[in-house]
Amino acid sequence: MNHYFMKKKKYIFLWSLFGSIVLLCCGCGQKEAQVQQKTDTAMGTVIRQSVYVTDRNSSVTEEVMELLRSLEQDTLSWRLETSEIYRINQTAGQKGTVNVSKELSEILERCQEVSEKSSGAFDITIGGAARLWKIDEGSADGAGKLPDREELTQAVKDSGYEKLSVREGQVSLPDGMQLDLGAVGKGIALTKIAALLEQHEEVGGAVISVGGSILTFGSRPEGGSWRVGIVDPADTSANIGWLELTGQWCVSTSGDYERYVEIDGVRYHHILDPKTGYPARSGVHSVTILMRDGLLGDALSTACFVLGAKEGMQLAKAYGAEALFVDLDGNISMTEGMEQYFHSFQ
């Protein structure tokens, strides 16, 4: 064996010894991440969680479910008597104002701003009209009937964000007005979930979906980016593509396939045009908004659905959000900034 080869062998030995020590040290300092997966229901929708934790006893996925349930029960639900929104709705038409929590007051004010900027395409005061469609019960009489036209016209007259007064924790609703935070609840939840995950040291990364709204958080243990699929609105078992994301994002999608009733062979979906009280017909099949802020992203997805691709794109840009529209013929259009995140299967 020549001298050169001996030397090389020695170096290889020393390097591999050094490598093992480095690996061992890394191993001592870091606990291995494992994924906790949980699927459950809350806020009237399916919740899917994949959370990477370094402590197998972490209770984080249960805490997320508790957070969602209390957000629904204490604050957002129009259905549950325990919630603030329910209580406020009961006061419609009463003289004077009603006190609301700081959190809800801020939510309502932010919603009002989106209503103004979207010229009323987004409007949380459409509760009366939304209830008449009874989409969750299968239709207006549960047997394929449209809502009564006069009742719907009256509900539209009773709604209108300009008539809702929200000021310094005081709210007053005119007679007949009913609030419905269904268009922002999922987004509000995502931002709260992100704050909860932040408090858990053992959480390195997560992807959590609340119905059509998805949160990405932190990073994958093996590195690389998160992939969030975008559903094909014409065939919801398939995706048209995916968004490649790193770190914290909220991805909110509004689509006509999410909730609807079928009456005489016609589909009536759950996103209403506040001007008519009927499902919005803007040529949009689905719209996805990518934003850091959950409430805004969710509000904008609904607003952009009502406005249609052209005006919706302008609104998204005004908020610095990225948007992707799929029209009723399956054509895709998006903001310039979205192009760097979106990968198409087509």
Ligand code: AMP
């Ligand atoms: P999303 O799936 O986020 O688009 O929210 C749709 C839900 O928001 C519906 O089920 C209604 O409860 C409510 N909603 C429907 N149309 C509107 C609208 N134009 N503005 C605000 N909320 C709406």
Ligand code: MG
């Ligand atoms: Mg929405």
